[in-house]
Amino acid sequence: MKSWLSSANATGCDFPVQNLPFGVFSQDGEDPRCGVAIGDRVLDLAALERDRLIETGGTSVFEADALKPFMERGPDVWERVRARLTNLLRDSGDTALQKTADRYLIPLTDVTLHLPFKVSEYTDFYAGKQHAFNVGTMFRGPENALPPNWLHIPIGYNGRASSVVVSGTDFHRPNGQLKAPDADAPTFGPSRRLDIELEMGAVVGTGNPMGTPVTVAEADRMIFGYVLLNDWSARDIQAWEYQPLGPFQGKAFCTTISPWVVTRAALEPFRTTTPEREKPLLPYLAEPTPMLYDIALEVGLTPADSNEEAVLSRTNYSSMYYSAAQQLAHHTSSGCPMRAGDLLGSGTISGDTPDSYGSLLEMSWGGKTPITLPNGETRSFLEDGDRVTLRGHAAGDGYRIGFGDCTGTVLPAIKKD
Structure with a gap:
């Protein structure tokens, strides 16, 4: 056509x-x-x-x-x-x-x-197995990389809808409490380990009544469409605050989405199955049909005062362990009411090689192996003035279903006396 x-x-x-x-x-x-x-x-x-x-x-x-x-x-x-x-x-x-x-x-x-829709609520998941394994390996070793519940449940947390912005919106580096491993007490100041997270966002189009769970099939039909999503993350703020209740200020300052919502109908030809299960899922999470999509993704970084972009990563949405429909069905399983405009972040999408990882934390392995850019600069985490662009498309026969760019630039932190 x-x-x-x-x-x-x-x-x-x-x-x-x-x-x-x-x-x-x-x-x-x-x-x-x-x-x-x-x-x-x-x-x-x-x-x-x-x-x-x-x-x-x-x-x-x-x-x-x-x-x-x-x-x-x-x-x-x-x-x-x-x-x-x-x-x-x-x-x-x-x-x-x-x-x-x-x-x-x-x-x-x-x-x-x-911003294409007013974000009612924002939930971010942790549903990419390779990403979860990489991060877990850094902090707990490969034998304890995945928490015991990870292969049974889509893990997520409630984020800040108020800080979701449209592509092209620049943001300030966040301030927060930081604690060095050998320090006795934290200090307060700008994050020094500012990161990206390459994600897809599912946009809920219709809701469910409070107290009424939905099936995976029903959840799939509730999804209006998808956007690219960059869940910017302050890893040093997050590392100090996240135990025992999880991310808070390290994730609350900015989340960027692409300006166009690609509908579920447009992505229908590109459906694909989730990976083979290492442990059987409970029946309420069973998928009646393929629920993931074959969407090629990439991350580009352009440093300040440069027009030369470095493509840091290329991966695919099909690598996710849990689909958006499974995440949405799980979200409602307690009776939680969902509403039109709810946004579900997929979790960081990483492949199985460093050039397919979806965060700088993984690409630089916690800062131990800095990335060299085409202009000779190196990065372990983001510097002020860096512009990050996410791109994605599904490839059809003679056409592609694209999302447009998802871009943001890091501005210096706002200092208060």
């Missing part, structure tokens, strides 16, 4: 007609509204809806500054809208329809992209 918009058919285009990811944009100081990426343009959904060229089965949803009103309409409406958009943008030979749709397209270079 091709689009009548030539840029959508270009080699390496992230946004062909098979994708149609949803986001929020503004232009020339106007209020933010919902749109869909196609080629090098954004399709103005608010204008389409206002002119009754697209229907969502109720009051207006696309004039909102977030996708939540649309997501709350549910999977049947998502599918119907996607079918209508595909009909408008595919090359069907209907020149009248093409001319109609063309009036609602705006160059991506002319718009500002915003």
Whole structure:
């Protein structure tokens, strides 16, 4: 399938007609509204809806500054809208329809992209086996790398929804309590071991009533789509604070997501199975069908005052031990109510070699083996001015389903007297 918009058919285009990811944009100081990426343009959904060229089965949803009103309409409406958009943008030979749709397209270079949905809650998981094994090996040795529960349960913690930002938002290095291994007491100051975490984020589109668990199959249908996610981490702050209750300030300062939500429907051709289980999972976590996706991922780092990016890592989402649907089903197993706009971080996605690890902690093995960049600089952890970019795509036959860049730059810490 091709689009009548030539840029959508270009080699390496992230946004062909098979994708149609949803986001929020503004232009020339106007209020933010919902749109869909196609080629090098954004399709103005608010204008389409206002002119009754697209229907969502109720009051207006696309004039909102977030996708939540649309997501709350549910999977049947998502599918119907996607079918209508595909009909408008595919090359069907209907020149009248093409001319109609063309009036609602705006160059991506002319718009500002915003956080695509208001994050209701944010839960970050620890579901990548290689990452968990690597980190555990550093601190406890390979024989005790995985905690006893890891092969039975998707481990997670509740993060800070308020610090989730859209790609392109720069952030300040966090301050916090730091304690050297040989020190008697902690000090307070900027993190010196600032890190990244390469993750995927699952966006919950519909919720469940409090007290009502959902199955893995039901959880999969509740997921509206996926984003790239960088869960920036202050490893030194985290190391001092995390026992016994887990991450807190070391993870609370910033989480970056890509601006476009790639729908579950667009990723359907790329489903793949989770890895073979080392221990059988309890029945409520059983997957009725493949629930992971074959999505190639990479991490790039560009130091300050440089235009030369170093690709630090390439890996694949298919390496995860638990799928987002399993994570969501487990989240509801206690009766926890989920809501439209909830964000589930996959956990760090690492392959089995250093050039496929998803964090600097692993790449530099805790700082023992610094990484050399093309300009000769070295990194164990992030320096001020470093720009990190996550990228991802699923490769189809003659097209790719891309996510766009997920980028953030480290600014110096804010010092208080």
